[in-house]
Amino acid sequence: MIQKKLDDSGPPLDPRDEIITHLKPMRAFALSLTRDMARADDLVQDTVVKAWTNIDKFTVGTNMRAWLFTILRNTFYSERRKAKREVADVDGAMTERMSVKPAHDGHLALTDFRRAFEQLPAEQREALILVGAQGFAYEEAAKMCDCAVGTVKSRANRGRKRLAELLHMHEDEAMELTDQATIAVISRNSGAM
Amino acid sequence: MTTGKSDGGANSGKTPQVQPKRDQIDENLRRVYDDMLDDSVPDRFEDLLRQLREQDSRK
Numbered sequence: 001m002i003q004k005k006l007d008d009s010g011p012p013l014d015p016r017d018e019i020i021t022h023l024k025p026m027r028a029f030a031l032s033l034t035r036d037m038a039r040a041d042d043l044v045q046d047t048v049v050k051a052w053t054n055i056d057k058f059t060v061g062t063n064m065r066a067w068l069f070t071i072l073r074n075t076f077y078s079e080r081r082k083a084k085r086e087v088a089d090v091d092g093a094m095t096e097r098m099s100v101k102p103a104h105d106g107h108l109a110l111t112d113f114r115r116a117f118e119q120l121p122a123e124q125r126e127a128l129i130l131v132g133a134q135g136f137a138y139e140e141a142a143k144m145c146d147c148a149v150g151t152v153k154s155r156a157n158r159g160r161k162r163l164a165e166l167l168h169m170h171e172d173e174a175m176e177l178t179d180q181a182t183i184a185v186i187s188r189n190s191g192a193m
Numbered sequence: 194m195t196t197g198k199s200d201g202g203a204n205s206g207k208t209p210q211v212q213p214k215r216d217q218i219d220e221n222l223r224r225v226y227d228d229m230l231d232d233s234v235p236d237r238f239e240d241l242l243r244q245l246r247e248q249d250s251r252k
Contacts, residue, residue, distance in 0.1 A: 020242060023234055028226040037229065045241060052245045110228055113221045133222035160218055
């Protein structure tokens with residue numbers, strides 16, 4: 001039997017109706033793992049089907065996004081193990097030669113950030129999306145990834161460090177990742193960077 | 194929209210110059226796939242949800 005939220009203003013709400021509200025973040029998370037749009041949407045599709053058919057395992061009132069993301073990342077890693085198709089994640093030695101030059105002095109396009117981000121290993125990309133983009137606490141992310149809190153922290157820290165290196169960020173510079181219009185305004189107004 | 198946000202001390206104890214860079218990276222992590230994803234739901238997922246609902250109603 002499906003647990004339903006009781007809303008005193010109407011009939012019981014079906015938690016499955018909430019799935020669609022998480023779709024765009026799910027697609028973004030899937031993209032961060034697969035780095036491929038078609039595979040990402042296939043992964044989201046598999047996740048939605050699993051979530052739908054296993055909705056009785058979801059406790060109404062708890063964080064559905066965490067639950068969906070957990071299904072998604074588990075599906076990703078198990079499909080990857082089966083397929084053994086994942087492109088080998090480049091290690092530090094290789095990425096040294098693949099650093100990303102900013103498109104403009106001091107200013108980067110979103111695509112440059114994405115290219116740098118996609119050079120990180122999957123586990124680091126995952127940690128950064130969960131903690132950095134989605135704002136899950138380390139403890140929550142650790143549960144979702146079935147690992148120690150320290151492991152999530154070190155993955156996120158290594159990922160950030162590597163990103164900063166790849167994007168040529170320096171401690172004392174405030175680098176803006178921004179669009180053309182903002183670059184123009186900043187150049188006109190401050191002359192800095 | 195619930196995102197499970199609670200700091201849990203994740204950003205405490207960091208030197209001042211680390212935090213702005215971290216916030217900047219986080220902002221870009223939130224936006225990294227924005228230009229590739231519409232806010233609207235692609236047909237394949239509308240269709241999927243409709244199929245799932247129909248399967249259920251036939252049980």
